Amino acid sequence: xxxxxxxxxxxxxxxxxxxxxxxxxxxxxxxxxxxxxxxxxxxxxxxxxxxxxxxxxxxxxxxxxxxxxxxxxxxxxxxxxxxxxxxxxxxxxxxxxxxxxxxxxxxxxxxxxxxxxxxxxxxxxxxxxxxxxxxxxxxxxxxxxxxxxxxxxxxxxxxxxxxxxxxxxxxxxxxx
Numbered sequence: 001x002x003x004x005x006x007x008x009x010x011x012x013x014x015x016x017x018x019x020x021x022x023x024x025x026x027x028x029x030x031x032x033x034x035x036x037x038x039x040x041x042x043x044x045x046x047x048x049x050x051x052x053x054x055x056x057x058x059x060x061x062x063x064x065x066x067x068x069x070x071x072x073x074x075x076x077x078x079x080x081x082x083x084x085x086x087x088x089x090x091x092x093x094x095x096x097x098x099x100x101x102x103x104x105x106x107x108x109x110x111x112x113x114x115x116x117x118x119x120x121x122x123x124x125x126x127x128x129x130x131x132x133x134x135x136x137x138x139x140x141x142x143x144x145x146x147x148x149x150x151x152x153x154x155x156x157x158x159x160x161x162x163x164x165x166x167x168x169x170x171x172x173x174x175x176x
Contacts, residue, residue, distance in 0.1 A: 006048070007110050014070055016036065018087075021096070021139070022035030032093075044103050048103075052112035056171055057171065058103055060167065061098065066090065069076050070090055078142050078143070078153075079130065079141045081138065081139055106168055116165070120162055123159075124158040128150045128153050131150070131153050132164055
């Protein structure tokens, strides 16, 4: 598969799965997002030229995401809908969304790796706006005051992206 096509598939896949997860949460049918994520991940791994690295990134980032959003839910910073379907502290649709996000880091979002300040800003602004948009779709709700909850997400993600790129760089160096 040509790299530019894979790049586009990776970026569009992330957006499509996000929309499917938000829609599924709103419709009280979280499996819509889960099925979309699993379908996308199957496509991703069938075309990826670095499936082993992608898999390790998926495990690492998804674990961190599970921890972060579980902490946010447990502390009452956010409440993710459809949580009652999962034995996890967060719903399945959110965990699978983390998986899809994880495989975008070494591909369509990889341009951020050499720009830590931009990665921090993208993480801070992108996460807050993404979670806020999810709240507008009724996929989650925030503790009040809203600005404090969004600030927590912004700070978490401002740290998450640069640290993730550092870890991916170390992973790629160790597997070569």
